[in-house]
Amino acid sequence: MLLDDREGRPGPFQNKPTGPWSAPPRAPTAHPSPAPQRVAASRTRRPIWSAIFFALLVLGVGIRAYRDLSRPEAWDYWKESYLSPSMASSLIAKLDLDGADRGRPALAISGKIGAASASWLRERLDEAHLSAGDVVLLSSPGGNLDQALIMGEIIRSRRLATAVGTADPSGRLTRSYCASACVLVYAGGTPRYGVEGSALGVHRFTATLPSHDPVADAQRTTGMVLSYMTKMGVSSAVVEAMSATRDVRWLSPTEALTMNLTTGPIGKAEVPRR
Numbered sequence: 631m632l633l634d635d636r637e638g639r640p641g642p643f644q645n646k647p648t649g650p651w652s653a654p655p656r657a658p659t660a661h662p663s664p665a666p667q668r669v670a671a672s673r674t675r676r677p678i679w680s681a682i683f684f685a686l687l688v689l690g691v692g693i694r695a696y697r698d699l700s701r702p703e704a705w706d707y708w709k710e711s712y713l714s715p716s717m718a719s720s721l722i723a724k725l726d727l728d729g730a731d732r733g734r735p736a737l738a739i740s741g742k743i744g745a746a747s748a749s750w751l752r753e754r755l756d757e758a759h760l761s762a763g764d765v766v767l768l769s770s771p772g773g774n775l776d777q778a779l780i781m782g783e784i785i786r787s788r789r790l791a792t793a794v795g796t797a798d799p800s801g802r803l804t805r806s807y808c809a810s811a812c813v814l815v816y817a818g819g820t821p822r823y824g825v826e827g828s829a830l831g832v833h834r835f836t837a838t839l840p841s842h843d844p845v846a847d848a849q850r851t852t853g854m855v856l857s858y859m860t861k862m863g864v865s866s867a868v869v870e871a872m873s874a875t876r877d878v879r880w881l882s883p884t885e886a887l888t889m890n891l892t893t894g895p896i897g898k899a900e901v902p903r904r
Contacts, residue, residue, distance in 0.1 A: 716744035716773070719754045724801045725765055727793065727823060728896045733801050736765035740796065743773030743811050748780035755788065762789035766819065769796050772810025775835055775851070779858055782818030786862065792819025793896075794828040807831060809878050814855070817862040817891065824883055824892035831878040832871050865889040 710716060718741050724733035737758045739751065760766075766785055772778070785792060794808040794816065808816050809831030816822060816830065835851050856869045868889045871879060886892035 710744040710746035710750070715741075715746070715750050717741035717747050717750060717770070720799070721758050722767070722797050722799065722801050725767065725797055726801045726803060727765070727825075734764050734791075735760055736767050736797065736801075738767040738769070738797055740769040740806075742771060743778050743781070743815070745774055745777065747774065747777045748784065751781050752784055755784070755790075760788065760790060763791060765791045765793055765823070766815075767797060768792060768794050768808045768812055768816055769806035770808055770812035770815070772812045775811050775814070775855075778811035778814040779854070781815045782858070782862065785815065785818035786820060789820060790818075791821050791823060792816045793823035793825055794830065795825045807880075809833075811835075813868075813891070814858065817859060817864050820863075821893040822891065824886060824895040826883070826895065830881045830886055830891065832868060832881065833878045834873055834876050836876070864891050 717739055719737055719739045722736040722738055725736035726733040735758070737754060737760060739754070744750075755766075792815070793803075795806045796804045798804070803825065805825060805827035807829040809829075810833060813830055813832055835855065836848075852869065852873060855872065856866060859869055860866065865888070868881075868891050871881070871885075871889075881889070881891070883892065883895060887895065
């Protein structure tokens, strides 16, 4: 047996009591940690870039919203939709159209047709739960042409009747008027009742925004109105009457019937109280 020449010190081949000799474990190598200054700088840099990105995002949205709302028509639509609708409505449980106590449910709408009146009307009709043959009672000086066309299409799609007048909660009918773009809404009804003493007024439609070619715009508008009226079963004579004057022309009951604008005259209505 070979031993180390130094007393008490085992040789390289001497076994330990528990097994072969092995080198003592090395102490774990410590990786150098990043400098505290670098960690602090990286932590500070991230919130700054996040804040800058968020600010740019908000600025971009704000600029786009300002551009949209800076247009008069966009602001009008926003105001109509969320602040103050230009039209008002009331639900009538039983509208007495002919004085024979055979009334039907009706939605009475009044006021100027605004930039979002079509959406407003659709919501009011959904709330009213009217059925085919029920009545939309109109009292309006007119307003937005495009919205009026859509309102007429909505009324036709639901197969609702139209009439001109106002009514109290008991259903008692009072005469009124429907002029300009309101006539397009009225044309959407099926049938279209004529109320004695109420009036339908037409005139030439004019553009409210500046145009590079007013003549072409007028021709397009006339063509659009003619196509709509033909679809609703109204004679082209009503469009001719519209094109003939800038001022409102009030149609007589006979004219309205001849043009097929009114399809069913009914009894008298009360004179509105002043």
